Amino acid sequence: xxxxxxxxxxxxxxxxxxxxxxxxxxxxxxxxxxxxxxxxxxxxxxxxxxxxxxxxxxxxxxxxxxxxxxxxxxxxxxxxxxxxxxxxxxxxxxxxxxxxxxxxxxxxxxxxxxxxxxxxxxxxxxxxxxxxxxxxxxx
Amino acid sequence: xxxxxxxxxxxxxxxxxxxxxxxxxxxxxxxxxxxxxxxxxxxxxxxxxxxxxxxxxxxxxxxxxxxxxxxxxxxxxxxxxxxxxxxxxxxxxxxxxxxxxxxxxxxxxxxxxxxxxxxxxxxxxxxxxxxxxxxxxxxxxxxxxxxxxx
Numbered sequence: 001x002x003x004x005x006x007x008x009x010x011x012x013x014x015x016x017x018x019x020x021x022x023x024x025x026x027x028x029x030x031x032x033x034x035x036x037x038x039x040x041x042x043x044x045x046x047x048x049x050x051x052x053x054x055x056x057x058x059x060x061x062x063x064x065x066x067x068x069x070x071x072x073x074x075x076x077x078x079x080x081x082x083x084x085x086x087x088x089x090x091x092x093x094x095x096x097x098x099x100x101x102x103x104x105x106x107x108x109x110x111x112x113x114x115x116x117x118x119x120x121x122x123x124x125x126x127x128x129x130x131x132x133x134x135x136x137x138x139x
Numbered sequence: 140x141x142x143x144x145x146x147x148x149x150x151x152x153x154x155x156x157x158x159x160x161x162x163x164x165x166x167x168x169x170x171x172x173x174x175x176x177x178x179x180x181x182x183x184x185x186x187x188x189x190x191x192x193x194x195x196x197x198x199x200x201x202x203x204x205x206x207x208x209x210x211x212x213x214x215x216x217x218x219x220x221x222x223x224x225x226x227x228x229x230x231x232x233x234x235x236x237x238x239x240x241x242x243x244x245x246x247x248x249x250x251x252x253x254x255x256x257x258x259x260x261x262x263x264x265x266x267x268x269x270x271x272x273x274x275x276x277x278x279x280x281x282x283x284x285x286x287x288x289x
Contacts, residue, residue: 019212074193
């Protein structure tokens, strides 16, 4: 397992992960996400069959992405912007990568601001946004 | 598999319209289930001993779980238009603790037009009792039956 990174090791401009991570919006992940958020899924089914993907499955692939920054445990999600550029298809695989755009300390809390983009297999932009995190306590 | 997209044809909303509320009661089992579904096992959410040493003194729910409730409200109201082309800008302003009842509300504060489509601007707020836990805004382009503004 890779070690956690201290706040002072984070550099503005760094791209994470070095190669885009991939995320496949398969039925199992979608069903688990809907169930865990208490969503009855009626918007995403044709009859009983799952047929569509909630764009907010971004909540899942964003965690995969943010984990790549290797913040120590205890970090907190402070702000979020999101833009959905087109619907995500069931079974589609995304390529996702982020970039650190800002870091600062406010009220003795260390903040890291990152942007991200998720692209579909055809290269089209599916989602983008910005995450403001309070970095976990330095190890 | 080819699946027809959801119809986003909907009546144009009016400023002041309120969205149907989404509410959930959150307990530690809810938080743990969300951790398993999202892969986010940050101990501030799932490890009471670790969380006791942190700023809140106990576990808190994932902010993105609350955001999923927000998306459910926006999609239910817009018939999936938020999924297709929505945007949002929010701040997590307070924690959600086990035992909280989270209530997500939205109010249309403006209806504009962009590329011939109505675009609803919505003020968002989530509360747990009297505590505000999330605040922000969303924008949703809406296809309309007439293509014109009401």
